[in-house]
Amino acid sequence: MSNIREIAERAGVSIATVSRYLNGSGYVSEKTKIKIQKEIEKAGYTPNALARAIFTKNSRTIALMIPNITNPFFNQMVTAIEDYANKIGYSLFLYNTGDSREKEKECLEVIKSYRVSGIIASRSQCKEEYSEINIPVVSFENHISSSIATVSSDNYNGGKMAFDHLYDRGCRNMLHIKGPRNFEATELRCKGFVDAANKKGIKVDIVEFETDFQVQILEEYLKRIENIKKYDGIFVFNDIAAAVVMKHLKGIGISIPHQVQLIGFDDSFIGELLYPSLTTIRQPIKEIGTLLIELLIKQINREKVEIKDYLLETKLIKRESTL
Amino acid sequence: MSNIREIAERAGVSIATVSRYLNGSGYVSEKTKIKIQKEIEKAGYTPNALARAIFTKNSRTIALMIPNITNPFFNQMVTAIEDYANKIGYSLFLYNTGDSREKEKECLEVIKSYRVSGIIASRSQCKEEYSEINIPVVSFENHISSSIATVSSDNYNGGKMAFDHLYDRGCRNMLHIKGPRNFEATELRCKGFVDAANKKGIKVDIVEFETDFQVQILEEYLKRIENIKKYDGIFVFNDIAAAVVMKHLKGIGISIPHQVQLIGFDDSFIGELLYPSLTTIRQPIKEIGTLLIELLIKQINREKVEIKDYLLETKLIKRESTL
DNA sequence: ATATGATATGTAACAAGTTACATAAAGATA
DNA sequence: TATCTTTATGTAACTTGTTACATATCATAT
Incomplete structure (x- = not known):
């Protein structure tokens, strides 16, 4: 995979100019834009999001920890979250914790190493493990700490x-x-x-x-x-x-x-x-998923978010198994 | 989040020594190991996997594209793949394509930017889009190209x-x-x-x-x-x-x-x-998931893999809806 | 006493991008 | 014409880690 230096060289400009073009920041003349775009296409170049993340300190990734995707409840939650994340250009890391505290801890270590922008925990079994993390976290169902918002239905x-x-x-x-x-x-x-x-x-x-x-x-x-x-x-x-x-x-x-x-x-x-x-x-479920990621994204963007219990309404659906 | 330079300074050694310690490569004396470990714990430091990935050119991530996690079939497949990935220290990026060609194409762009180690596509609707990618790919069900192995059941x-x-x-x-x-x-x-x-x-x-x-x-x-x-x-x-x-x-x-x-x-x-x-x-399903990721990991590790159709046996399960 | 090999550590270049700052040219205004 | 502003581009320092190479120390063997 080629890099920004290669593209810059081929287009006869500096890497700063290519970077500006890619980010739509600063000034780049029309002529130069065209030259750069041509070289990008020729080389099949895609900017390296990892390098970008190191500098900007935002990987645009979210770690989603769930006990078990096989559970229809959780896979609907994942769907709602994936959908939202996708729309705003975030990617999702998926971790199955299997309702195991040990596995959750291990996942957390990996998650930290990838410098994710935020974490959605669900039915977390850990407490202090989250206190050292300075990454935005929201929790579904189980409470983690007084500094982490919890979403659940009533x-x-x-x-x-x-x-x-x-x-x-x-x-x-x-x-x-x-x-x-x-x-x-x-x-x-x-x-x-x-x-x-x-x-x-x-x-x-x-x-x-x-x-x-x-x-x-x-x-x-x-x-x-x-x-x-x-x-x-x-x-x-x-x-x-x-x-x-x-x-x-x-x-x-x-x-x-x-x-x-x-x-x-x-x-x-x-x-x-x-x-x-x-x-x-x-x-x-959909509202739960959406609220979870909304709260998380707000925190990632350093907007104010009330740290509290968000309780969403449950509703009785009458079908045939009751009279 | 602190970095390797900070740890090195605090421990009174060079960053190379810290790096060696973290990777278990080269020589590091016992005394130094203890000093470094102490500083790592004090700072709550976790190495940055993104920076590591840039240099080593292996992010230890796999992109998993599925039409819909809500489908019990696919969520069982995801479970098998997640399980395997987790065991060998790989993380999973999850993308829902919703059986849409357009969405799959968009996902592919994002996936490329994250420099994933490998891609698992399922029911792919794209063809040429994969030809420019020089990342290992395996496909479930739909065929992509003659250079990509396909796994499906019979x-x-x-x-x-x-x-x-x-x-x-x-x-x-x-x-x-x-x-x-x-x-x-x-x-x-x-x-x-x-x-x-x-x-x-x-x-x-x-x-x-x-x-x-x-x-x-x-x-x-x-x-x-x-x-x-x-x-x-x-x-x-x-x-x-x-x-x-x-x-x-x-x-x-x-x-x-x-x-x-x-x-x-x-x-x-x-x-x-x-x-x-x-x-x-x-x-x-489990075998399908496992085979998919096994084939992918082999390719990531540059082991030889036969590019062909892998056909897994289907089996009739007799229950009460037939006589 | 000297040579050799193992152990231990540091320097600097490398991976890929971003951006502050400097510079230059063009256009606009006085 | 002189000055200011806008546009355009480059240099170099910065993000975080890895590693080739150089160097130093120590123990052992000759």
Whole structure:
């Protein structure tokens, strides 16, 4: 790959002039512009963004850390972020942390070395590791520190809505299948559900799953639940797990929603494709992704950003798995 | 962020010594190593990978272009590639092309500027655009040029297996719902299906869809199919579309597999969660991802790689949507 | 005592770009 | 015509790291 010196030499100008032409900064005469452009095309030259980044101290890259792209929720988030980044000329580094603190730490080291302009963390398991970084960071769901903004949807209210919906449809003997402990969202969904139940003087059962998305493991957990038939309403922490629950219930001859009503969380595309289709709590995924990157870009551009919890509204989507 | 000069000064050595320490190259005394390490920790210094990349001409980054991460097939591919890349210390740039030639071209420009070590293209719509690039490239599904290796699963045989399976289960009046035209895989799946039908002297109908994954648009297309009830077997180009077909059929009171048998393609996780679960043609996604990056890394390391079609075996997964 | 090899470190050139500053020419204004 | 402003270009220093080469020290072998 040729470099700016080569182009300058061939065009018979200095590298400063070529640089000015490339950046549209300073003065370059029309004649010179044409000469330079010709040589650039002849050589198939593309400016080296790495060299540029070293000097300008802005690589125009964003590191996106997610637990697992395979999760429909996260891949929709990635899509929204990629889309936005692309439009404003930023590139995305993708890192799968697999919900592992160790892996997240390792990623962070690599991310630092690439001098990314900003970091989007999601469901972060690290805290102090971020304190030494002087790169703008925004976080999805889990809180990192008091100097990092957190975006999430209103999980607490989501849990509350799930309970109220099931209650309104006549359920009095409910189960909540709770997600893994290290997700803050999990706790809030559960708390919202339980608080709403208490308000009505109803006792609900809670079972905790330690995986969020691996179908086979979810199935294993399900088998351990004793006498699942006794419940008339089940609120599951995400749609994939809800789909697995649905399949399990069908497998033991339980009809949904007549015997058991089922409600998921996220509003993944899968909910619509299930039979019966799944009532769920919608998270505004696209808005979450967009807000995350907007907040990040503002910080990168040194605009003022309020460091706080950004809570986006959840919404109940009524489908066929509830009456 | 501090730099190597600062560390060198603080540790009272030259930058060359610090560089040697960081790279584990050349001699550095134990005493000096300790001094340097102390200063690195004190300053929270991480070497600048961009500067390193300029000199070594290897950024240890890979650009991954995919049509759409939202597609479960592609996100599993990304997972396999990310996993491998991570293990060998490479970082991934992610670009969503949205199956648009224009967007792919734009991405390519950005990718070139970042001097990535290699490119993984998938379902590429470009040809000559790659000829000027002197960066290793591997392609998934669509062919780019005679100098670029292509990895895909055996779509032709997949189509053939789909027909044979439906035929063996008694179907004689079959429909193939074909994917978008610009996917080479689409044509091969169709051809395999049709060729197998011809061999048995059976005529099959073909309907072409122009989207692969947007549920609402898929539903629109479905509504246009006249008298879908007359078929006793439907082979759909992917599992998501098959799920939509299944839902549509259920909606108009058709029982699967008794009235219509259904077979998908890919073996997405969704197939297992449907009711009835979906018979499908499995693509070895993980193997595809791994082979793609293995071939790429070999080329990056200037090892010999055969430039040819790498065809991975497809496999029929029998579930409940066929008899 | 001298030569040889291993260890340790520094200097300076290199990779690719950006930009402050200097300079020069052309055009505009007094 | 003299001066000022605008336009156009170049020089050189700067961003961060790597490495070839030079040099120095020390231990061992002859």
